[in-house]
Amino acid sequence: MSIFRKRKQKNVESVHEEMLNLNPKAIESFDAAKHRQRSIDSFEQTWPWYRHLVKSISHTINIPSDTLNNYVRTIGFLLLLGFLFPFNLLITIITLFSSKLNHLFKQNDAESKFESKSTRKRILISGGMMTKALVLCRGFHQAGHQIILVDEATNWLTGHRWSKSVERFYVVPSPEKDPEAYIQSLVDIVQKEKIDMFVPVTGPYHAHIDAQVKAVLLQYNCSTFHMNSDEIALVDNKYSFTNRARSLDLPVPKSFYITSRRQLLDFNFEQETRPYICKSIMYDWLDRGAMITLPRPTQAEMIEYVNRLPINEECPYILQEFIQGDEYCTHGTCLNGELTLFTCCHSSSWQLTYKHIDHPSIEQWCRKYVREMKLTGHASFDFIVSSDDGKAYGIECNPRVHSAITAFYNHPNLADAYLPSLHSRIMIPLSTARETYWLTHELWRIIRHIQSMDKVWESLRRIFTGREAIWSFDDPLPFLLHYHVHIVYLLLDNLRPSRIRFFHKIDCCLGELA
Numbered sequence: 001m002s003i004f005r006k007r008k009q010k011n012v013e014s015v016h017e018e019m020l021n022l023n024p025k026a027i028e029s030f031d032a033a034k035h036r037q038r039s040i041d042s043f044e045q046t047w048p049w050y051r052h053l054v055k056s057i058s059h060t061i062n063i064p065s066d067t068l069n070n071y072v073r074t075i076g077f078l079l080l081l082g083f084l085f086p087f088n089l090l091i092t093i094i095t096l097f098s099s100k101l102n103h104l105f106k107q108n109d110a111e112s113k114f115e116s117k118s119t120r121k122r123i124l125i126s127g128g129m130m131t132k133a134l135v136l137c138r139g140f141h142q143a144g145h146q147i148i149l150v151d152e153a154t155n156w157l158t159g160h161r162w163s164k165s166v167e168r169f170y171v172v173p174s175p176e177k178d179p180e181a182y183i184q185s186l187v188d189i190v191q192k193e194k195i196d197m198f199v200p201v202t203g204p205y206h207a208h209i210d211a212q213v214k215a216v217l218l219q220y221n222c223s224t225f226h227m228n229s230d231e232i233a234l235v236d237n238k239y240s241f242t243n244r245a246r247s248l249d250l251p252v253p254k255s256f257y258i259t260s261r262r263q264l265l266d267f268n269f270e271q272e273t274r275p276y277i278c279k280s281i282m283y284d285w286l287d288r289g290a291m292i293t294l295p296r297p298t299q300a301e302m303i304e305y306v307n308r309l310p311i312n313e314e315c316p317y318i319l320q321e322f323i324q325g326d327e328y329c330t331h332g333t334c335l336n337g338e339l340t341l342f343t344c345c346h347s348s349s350w351q352l353t354y355k356h357i358d359h360p361s362i363e364q365w366c367r368k369y370v371r372e373m374k375l376t377g378h379a380s381f382d383f384i385v386s387s388d389d390g391k392a393y394g395i396e397c398n399p400r401v402h403s404a405i406t407a408f409y410n411h412p413n414l415a416d417a418y419l420p421s422l423h424s425r426i427m428i429p430l431s432t433a434r435e436t437y438w439l440t441h442e443l444w445r446i447i448r449h450i451q452s453m454d455k456v457w458e459s460l461r462r463i464f465t466g467r468e469a470i471w472s473f474d475d476p477l478p479f480l481l482h483y484h485v486h487i488v489y490l491l492l493d494n495l496r497p498s499r500i501r502f503f504h505k506i507d508c509c510l511g512e513l514a
Contacts, residue, residue, distance in 0.1 A: 038504050039069070039070060039504070043066045054068050070502055077491055078488065078491050078492070080444075081491075089480060095476035095479075096477075119419070120144050120146065121145045121196040122197075123195070124186070124190065125147060125150070126151065127151060127401075128158045129160065129486060129511030130403075130509070131406060131470055131508075133149065133160060134165075134478060135405050135414075140165070140418075142412065142415070143413070143415035146167050147165055148167060148189065149169045150185075152172060152174045155486065156171050158482065158511060159478040159481030160478050162477045163475050164474070164477075172189075175209045176205055176209075183212060191220060196222060196223070197418070199225045200224070200225070201401050206400075207232050207399045208233070210226050211227060211228055211229040214228060215229075227375060227379075231373065235399050238281050239318045241396060241397050242394070248372050251391045251392060252395075253393055253395070256320075258318065259313050260311055260312065261306045261307065261311050263311075265303065276319050277319075277322045280315065280317055281316045282315065291322070293322050323393050325393075326385050328382070328385065329345055329402060330362065330366060331402035331404040331405045332370065332379040333417045334370045334379050337370060337373070337376075338371065338426075339366060340417035340418075340427065341414065342366065343407045343428060344357055344358075345357065353435055353462060354407050359392070361391070361392045362385075362392045366381055367426075369397075377399060379398075380397065380398040382394075403469075403509050408429050408433070409467060409469070410432065410433055411430055414427070434466050437469060438468070439463070439483075441508060446459050470483075482508070486511060491506075491513070
């Protein structure tokens, strides 16, 4: 009996190559619409008295209520950061003073170690506003390499540019808006700075552009630590990824490629043993926490849900078996088909804390996939360990650095994982590494859950026993400048009507209004 009543299942061979290359304009319009809708939904879930007040004022001054709410939230966050500034300034001054004293005593040892580096390279790293880029900068700098950091104009005030690990910072065009100018800008920097290796720290839509960069920079004797275009097309597409994993006998959920609402409505759920979820094949962080299982209780609810999904040939979805269990995220650095750097952490829809845990079945799953695919680059796999059978099911793979790499904050050999002549075996975070977190996120959690003492104590415990992801004893300036220059600039810019961005939260991990 066919799964679909009117249309046959589409397997990986029938997914045309052009469907794997997502249309940038479709992405932009899709993302903007989702941001605006999420802003409206978020506003409708706020306190009733606040919602009523904002709506009353919006009618008076003739501004949409969700827009007014966005301005109020922006000003509110600015005031909270202003309140936090004296404390973070004091922490930074004390750290700077202590670090200088410590440096005086260890200067001779540090210099002799630095001069002994015979394989020093000049490394170009993108995504300068992200904490994961800062971790890489510090890791390469600690190994004696010289770092050039880049980011687009919106993030020109990123606090990470003032890290002592960064030799120079450049502003480059947006890879989304002007990919040709972005590539040419990187070529110019590579030639000017005599770069040996480019390590992209990409956003969700940039991976395929950096794959093009890889091909171009080879002409200038600059290697790029990134997958090629064909590999990106395969692993970054949730459907083709799961089909490839299944062909390697790796556990993955049953999945179906959906390009129309009718195809979804015609799916025969009755013969399935598990419920399903429907996800955009494009990266869509707004839907990460919206795990709505299918089928819905009634046909009317099913139709209502399906009609809200912007499914079409340019915006395909994946219908995937819903596995009940614990979620895990991973970061993998891959070199010539081997995992050289790996961490596995508990995950959730808003994952903003990272602590390495040993999970042999997940590590073995990742090792096999990377080996069979002969990957070089970054591969961040997501998993669910089923509560039914205990198997680790691979859900998706993102071909970019994962923020879980912050778990390597105190690892002395992180850079070796990227150099063929230096890596010998897989590296995992040190046993002494504490759980990483972002201070402002934990403080906001305390404010939001002030009536739940369990959650308040959980955040306080994390603050006092964990490790702030940006702060470093040897490099404290990015901690202060990221929160109180870069984020403040983004919020002030968001007050301009022509630049308004409907944001759900401040993602200090990625350095953006998300």
